[in-house]
Amino acid sequence: MERELLLLGLLRGQEMHGYQLNEIINRVNRYIGLKKATVYFLLDKMDDSGWITRTDEQEGHRPPRRVYHLTAEGEAIFQQLLRENLAQHHPTQFSGDIGLAFADALPPDDLRMLLADRRAAVEAELVTLRTTDHPAGSLRWIIEHQIRHLVTELDWLDELIHTI
Amino acid sequence: MERELLLLGLLRGQEMHGYQLNEIINRVNRYIGLKKATVYFLLDKMDDSGWITRTDEQEGHRPPRRVYHLTAEGEAIFQQLLRENLAQHHPTQFSGDIGLAFADALPPDDLRMLLADRRAAVEAELVTLRTTDHPAGSLRWIIEHQIRHLVTELDWLDELIHTI
DNA sequence: TCCATAATGGTCAATCCTGACTAATCAGAA
DNA sequence: TTCTGATTAGTCAGGATTGACCATTATGGA
Numbered sequence: 001m002e003r004e005l006l007l008l009g010l011l012r013g014q015e016m017h018g019y020q021l022n023e024i025i026n027r028v029n030r031y032i033g034l035k036k037a038t039v040y041f042l043l044d045k046m047d048d049s050g051w052i053t054r055t056d057e058q059e060g061h062r063p064p065r066r067v068y069h070l071t072a073e074g075e076a077i078f079q080q081l082l083r084e085n086l087a088q089h090h091p092t093q094f095s096g097d098i099g100l101a102f103a104d105a106l107p108p109d110d111l112r113m114l115l116a117d118r119r120a121a122v123e124a125e126l127v128t129l130r131t132t133d134h135p136a137g138s139l140r141w142i143i144e145h146q147i148r149h150l151v152t153e154l155d156w157l158d159e160l161i162h163t164i
Numbered sequence: 165m166e167r168e169l170l171l172l173g174l175l176r177g178q179e180m181h182g183y184q185l186n187e188i189i190n191r192v193n194r195y196i197g198l199k200k201a202t203v204y205f206l207l208d209k210m211d212d213s214g215w216i217t218r219t220d221e222q223e224g225h226r227p228p229r230r231v232y233h234l235t236a237e238g239e240a241i242f243q244q245l246l247r248e249n250l251a252q253h254h255p256t257q258f259s260g261d262i263g264l265a266f267a268d269a270l271p272p273d274d275l276r277m278l279l280a281d282r283r284a285a286v287e288a289e290l291v292t293l294r295t296t297d298h299p300a301g302s303l304r305w306i307i308e309h310q311i312r313h314l315v316t317e318l319d320w321l322d323e324l325i326h327t328i
Numbered sequence: 329t330c331c332a333t334a335a336t337g338g339t340c341a342a343t344c345c346t347g348a349c350t351a352a353t354c355a356g357a358a
Numbered sequence: 359t360t361c362t363g364a365t366t367a368g369t370c371a372g373g374a375t376t377g378a379c380c381a382t383t384a385t386g387g388a
Contacts, residue, residue, distance in 0.1 A: 142265060336383080
């Protein structure tokens, strides 16, 4: 339900239309993984469940904007999901570990070179995160957290490369 | 393709039947996320693609075991996927961050308590990982990596709780 | 001798997720 | 005034994933 929590949270206090929603999400999508089609899918589902409502707004002769509002029920669900999410630990899946598990299938020299490539990619990402403007408001924490773990990742890779 | 890489890797050098495969995966499933039904689905697909073959083995009057073998093509694909996986950085999604992003929706006292719960859960997981026997062979790295990141997570949570 | 449980090997309907695609309007550039 | 690109709002077919379910045989204990 993390995806629902995210959408409800974004709609809290500030109704939005789909485009706005997707714009905000795109800024952190790399670390969230939520595509436009999924957003609309979830929005429909939450409308069916009564967590949100939709109204069409006309502005000039533009195509009508569909504006999504949180309902009282949606707010209650949000509170509940939020508390659950905060209280729990969510085990993390590192898909890069699968390769590591079979590292012994490769000659050590190849392995070193490949891991050096990976290290460079991690570092590049870290630099991007540190130099790019942080997204507005609360989504900032997502970036901070990523930076933390990228630093750990860099250390880990250095050790690995060194001990091969 | 990480899931395929995992299955190919497990079948490399040692043919296995589905039950064995699923048993091994279950030991690290928390950090992989691959259910039995998905395993069979992928196994079928890889059979269709010619990456593996299946033969039925009879042992006594037991239900026949379906044994999966890697083909030469499967081995080639494995090598390719492995090199790709090792060379790339895979951005990580922390679903626990979504709650953090909306932390300001809660009274600080509540937030502190909830995060303390999360911290306890992380610590419990860390203890489990450190005291449980590591899974056989190469999957060990998955555990080592998890431990690393759990330590970072603990630090991060301590800071968060402190600065609320 | 029964019975419960583990070992074994799946299947399937339902749900979830996404890449690719479609459409219309409007502001500003040329 | 005509063209381009941004804004706006989705849809949909197809693929991926899974929870729940089924069926048989061996084994060990009551």
